[in-house]
Amino acid sequence: MISYHAVTVRYPHRARAALDDVSLSALRGQITAVVGPNGSGKSTLVRALVGRVALDRGAIRIDDVSVLHSTRRAMATRVAVVTQREEPAFPLVVRQYIALGRYPHLGLWRGHAPGDTAAVDAAIALTQTSLLVKRTITELSGGEWQRVRLARAIAQGGEAIVLDEPTTFLDVGHEMAVFELLSRLARDGRAVLLVSHQLNLVARFADRMILLHDGRVAAAGTPGEVMQGSILERVYDWPLVVTRDPAIGAPTLVPLRARPRV
Amino acid sequence: MTTARWCLLALTLAAAVVAGIMVGTLPLSPNVVLRGLLGTAAPMDIAVVRELRLPRVLLAALVGAGLGAAGAALQGATRNVLAEPYLLGVSGGAAMGAVIAVALGARAPLVPLAGFAGALGAVALTLLVARAAGGRGDARIVLMAGVVVGAFANAAIMVALAGADASVVRGALWWMMGSAADASWVSVRSLALYVAVGIAILLLLARAIDVLALGEETAAGMGVDVARVALGVYVAGALLAAGTVAAAGLVGFVGLLVPHLVRMTGARTHRSIISGAALAGATLVVMADLLARIAHPPAELPLGAITALLGVPFFLARLRRLA
Numbered sequence: 001m002i003s004y005h006a007v008t009v010r011y012p013h014r015a016r017a018a019l020d021d022v023s024l025s026a027l028r029g030q031i032t033a034v035v036g037p038n039g040s041g042k043s044t045l046v047r048a049l050v051g052r053v054a055l056d057r058g059a060i061r062i063d064d065v066s067v068l069h070s071t072r073r074a075m076a077t078r079v080a081v082v083t084q085r086e087e088p089a090f091p092l093v094v095r096q097y098i099a100l101g102r103y104p105h106l107g108l109w110r111g112h113a114p115g116d117t118a119a120v121d122a123a124i125a126l127t128q129t130s131l132l133v134k135r136t137i138t139e140l141s142g143g144e145w146q147r148v149r150l151a152r153a154i155a156q157g158g159e160a161i162v163l164d165e166p167t168t169f170l171d172v173g174h175e176m177a178v179f180e181l182l183s184r185l186a187r188d189g190r191a192v193l194l195v196s197h198q199l200n201l202v203a204r205f206a207d208r209m210i211l212l213h214d215g216r217v218a219a220a221g222t223p224g225e226v227m228q229g230s231i232l233e234r235v236y237d238w239p240l241v242v243t244r245d246p247a248i249g250a251p252t253l254v255p256l257r258a259r260p261r262v
Numbered sequence: 263m264t265t266a267r268w269c270l271l272a273l274t275l276a277a278a279v280v281a282g283i284m285v286g287t288l289p290l291s292p293n294v295v296l297r298g299l300l301g302t303a304a305p306m307d308i309a310v311v312r313e314l315r316l317p318r319v320l321l322a323a324l325v326g327a328g329l330g331a332a333g334a335a336l337q338g339a340t341r342n343v344l345a346e347p348y349l350l351g352v353s354g355g356a357a358m359g360a361v362i363a364v365a366l367g368a369r370a371p372l373v374p375l376a377g378f379a380g381a382l383g384a385v386a387l388t389l390l391v392a393r394a395a396g397g398r399g400d401a402r403i404v405l406m407a408g409v410v411v412g413a414f415a416n417a418a419i420m421v422a423l424a425g426a427d428a429s430v431v432r433g434a435l436w437w438m439m440g441s442a443a444d445a446s447w448v449s450v451r452s453l454a455l456y457v458a459v460g461i462a463i464l465l466l467l468a469r470a471i472d473v474l475a476l477g478e479e480t481a482a483g484m485g486v487d488v489a490r491v492a493l494g495v496y497v498a499g500a501l502l503a504a505g506t507v508a509a510a511g512l513v514g515f516v517g518l519l520v521p522h523l524v525r526m527t528g529a530r531t532h533r534s535i536i537s538g539a540a541l542a543g544a545t546l547v548v549m550a551d552l553l554a555r556i557a558h559p560p561a562e563l564p565l566g567a568i569t570a571l572l573g574v575p576f577f578l579a580r581l582r583r584l585a
Contacts, residue, residue, distance in 0.1 A: 012396070050482040076485025083479045089341035090475055092530050103473050104485030156484065 001160050001191035002026045002049070002079065007058035009041075009048050017056065018044040020215040026193035028159060031186045033194045033202040035226075036212035037236055042195040043084055044215075046164045050081055062160070076104035080156035082149050084164040084195075088137055094148055095133040098123060101155035123155035127181065143174040150181065160191040167198060179205045203227050204250040211235060227251035267527055271541045275323070278548040282319035283311055285552055287560070290315075313447075321445035321453060322551040322565075323544035325510045326520075328457040328502035330543020333517030334524065334536045335464040338471040339495040340401035346517035347503035350408040350496060353514075354415025355384020356507035361419050361434040365426050374449070374508035377437070380415075381504030387411050389496060400478070401492065439564030440511040442551045449509050456505030461540055463498040467491055468533040475532070513550075514566050515573035516543050522580065546572070 003025035010017045019041045026032035034042050047053045049060055051072065060067045062078055080101070088097075101123070102116040112120075124130050127147050132140065140148060146166060153161055163182070167175040175198070183205055186192045196202050202209060203223040211219040211226050213235040219226045229242040232253060239256040283295045288310060290298070297303035298311030332347040359380020363373045391407040392400075423431050464471075470491040474481045478488050506513065524538035550568040557563050 047479065050479060052479055052482055071485075072482060072487050073485035076483065079483075081480075081483030083477070083483060086477050086480045088476050089343070090338070090525070090530070092472075096530055100473055100476070101484065103469060106469065162483075 001028050001063060002162070002193055003061050004045070004048075005059045005061065007045075007048060007060060008056040009044050009053050010056050011053070017215050018053075019048065021058070022212070022215070022217055023058075024210045024217065024220065026160065026162075026191045027208075028191045029186055029189050030207035031182055031192040031194060031205055032208045032210070033196055033206035034210045034212060035196060035199055035202055036218070040212040040235075041215040042212055043164055045212075046081065046083065046162060046195060049079070049162060050083075073104045076156065076158075078158040079160040079162060080153035080158050082153045082161070082163040082166055084168070086149060091136045091138040093133075094129065094135050094137055094140070095120070095124075097137050097148065098129070098133070098151045098155050101152040101157075104156065119157055120155045123151040126154055126184070127151040142169040143171065146170060146174070146178065150178065154185070159189070160193065161185060162193045162195075164195045165197065166194070167196070167201075175201065199227070199232075200245070200250075200252050203252065204245065204248065223251055227253065264528075268538075271538060271545075275541055275545045275548070278545045278552070279319050279323065282322065282548045282552050283315040285556055286310075286315060317447050317450050318442050318445040318551070319548055320450050321509055322442045322547045324450065324453045324457045325442065325506040325513055326516055326543035326545065326547030327540040328453070328460060328506045328543075329513065329516040330520035330524075330539035330541075330546070331457075331461045331464055331536050332499040332502040333519075333543075334521035334539035335467070335471060335495050335532065336499050336517070337521050338475045338532050338535070339492055340405060341475055341477070342401065342405065343522065344518070345401075345405065347499050348512070348514065348517065349405060349412070350500055350503070351384035351388040351411030351415065352381045352500055352503040352507065353512050354412035354419070355387075356381035356504060357434070357438050357512060358415040358418050358422075359383070360437045360511075361422055361430075364433045364437070365422055365430050373433075373437070377511075378504050378508035381507050382500060384411050384415060385496065385500035385504070389493070404492070404496065436564070437511045438566075440513040440566030440569075441554070441562065442510050442547075442565055443562060445509075453505050453509045456501055460498045460502035460505070461536070463494060463501075464536050465533060467494050467498070468531070468536055471495065471532040510565065512566050513547060513569055515569045516547060519569075519573045519576060520546060523576075 004022055007019050007022045008017050009019040034045060036042055044053060048055060062075060067075055099120050102112060102119060105116060124133060127150050129147050129151050132144055132148060167178050179201055182192050182194065206223055209223050209226040210217060218235050219231050227242050229240060233240055241254050243252050243254060245252040280292060280295055284290050284292060290307065294303050294307050295311060298307045301308055329347055336345045336347060337343055356377040360373050360377035363376030368376065388408045388411045391410060392404040395403050423434060470486050473484050473486045474491055482488050520539045520543040521535060524535050524542055529535045529538050550572060551565055554563045554565050554568050
């Protein structure tokens with residue numbers, strides 16, 4: 001569905017490329033998770049997808065069409081994106097905000113058709129945000145705001161959803177709820193491409209993991225293949241062990257205390 | 263916004279227009295105003311209503327509508343509640359054009375044209391500076407570039423005025439303080455064209471501005487061509503600001519103040535904020551022009567001073583609520 005082909009991105013005045021020859025793909029019906037330390041290029045993947053940074057080399061394709069050959073609007077009808085941060089400048093009502101997700105489907109003057117309203121209602125039901133719809137987005141708690149942003153992206157529709165750190169600032173319960181929701185979206189046939197720091201959660205939910213390090217792919221495969229102590233220790237530059245979680249036996253990373261100097 | 267509020271806004275504007283026509287050296291009753299408009303009053307009253315008061319009131323309304331709508335769109339697109347039409351270097355550029363024209367001894371019809379050219383030149387320069395700095399539709403860089411260009415224009419004006427004689431300084435100052443006193447049907451017609459085109463463009467972009475106000479990266483992911491929409495808002499905003507400046511000089515605070523007022527009434531989407539700001543801006547400038555005429559007769563106060571005086575207490579009140 002979404003595929004990166006040997007993508008290289010350089011920011012001006014930086015010696016090292018932010019993304020260096022990165023290839024990966026996110027398939028329909030699966031959660032594909034991109035993990036890696038701070039500054040490894042995870043967010044640049046998302047920025048390149050929405051055209052906020054130019055590609056030095058390589059291509060990003062939605063199915064077989066390069067994103068360069070498609071308008072932003074046409075792309076947005078197929079791929080919804082939840083960026084890492086979003087600070088709205090003005091206080092919209094939650095329902096108005098979620099309905100903005102339909103923007104790429106609307107004409108210049110055409111208002112919301114019944115199909116648009118149905119998509120908004122379905123997104124509200126799926127994210128369990130119906131109690132919030134009359135509130136103002138600037139009054140929501142961190143967890144509520146994140147759910148509302150997900151609702152907006154789901155209302156946008158399409159066959160793929162891309163999320164950059166969707167559970168930052170969320171407590172365990174809200175975090176699990178978001179991952180369960182993503183899992184549901186994947187089961188319903190969407191391609192879910194997720195950028196996350198939460199290695200252990202990702203290892204339990206993702207079908208495929210891609211580990212980025214200094215802008216390159218350090219490892220890719222099933223969670224079991226990527227969550228290897230030796231690889232993670234090198235990439236994160238910290239002593240750690242990988243064990244199994246007691247509930248479902250997914251690989252779980254446990255970072256160790258720094259060794260006392262003798 | 264509810265329909266009731268829209269009606270209230272429209273009625274207030276209508277009342278302000280009627281009051282604006284009634285008040286002056288020769289006060290007219292509402293009845294005479296109505297008959298003057300219809301052409302059934304005494305010939306002198308018809309002349310006062312149709313040739314003196316009406317063009318002036320309409321010009322003030324158009325100036326307010328243009329500045330209000332431009333301010334609303336710019337605040338949305340730049341995600342900055344302090345953005346206003348003059349911030350793109352428009353005011354400095356317009357004043358520079360006008361001052362140069364006055365200093366070169368140009369007569370009345372040329373001065374507004376020079377102001378218009380100066381305003382558009384300044385906006386073009388602002389956008390070029392922003393592009394050279396590498397801001398791909400980055401609102402902060404455009405605003406900074408506008409501040410730089412505006413500061414340069416102000417410096418140029420001071421240099422030009424330093425050696426000029428008193429009459430030139432006075433003419434330039436009058437321009438910089440704003441006034442609807444030179445209104446004529448010709449200026450009303452040409453400004454109406456700019457305002458209609460400018461507001462139409464902004465309304466077409468209104469939905470994209472709603473999305474852009476969420477942030478540039480989010481907007482790109484939702485299908486907005488960020489650089490293109492931002493450019494459209496800047497160009498339409500500049501057209502409105504330059505047109506109004508050419509017609510009435512610099513009328514400060516309207517583009518900044520009015521969008522805040524409209525948002526306070528509960529308008530949330532930019533289609534209603536921009537339309538509401540056009541109506542409220544028109545009302546505000548018509549009232550301000552009325553005050554400018556009656557506050558200190560027979561002299562007229564500068565329109566820009568009145569709008570600024572109205573803006574200050576409002577922003578003080580807002581400041582208290584923020585703190």
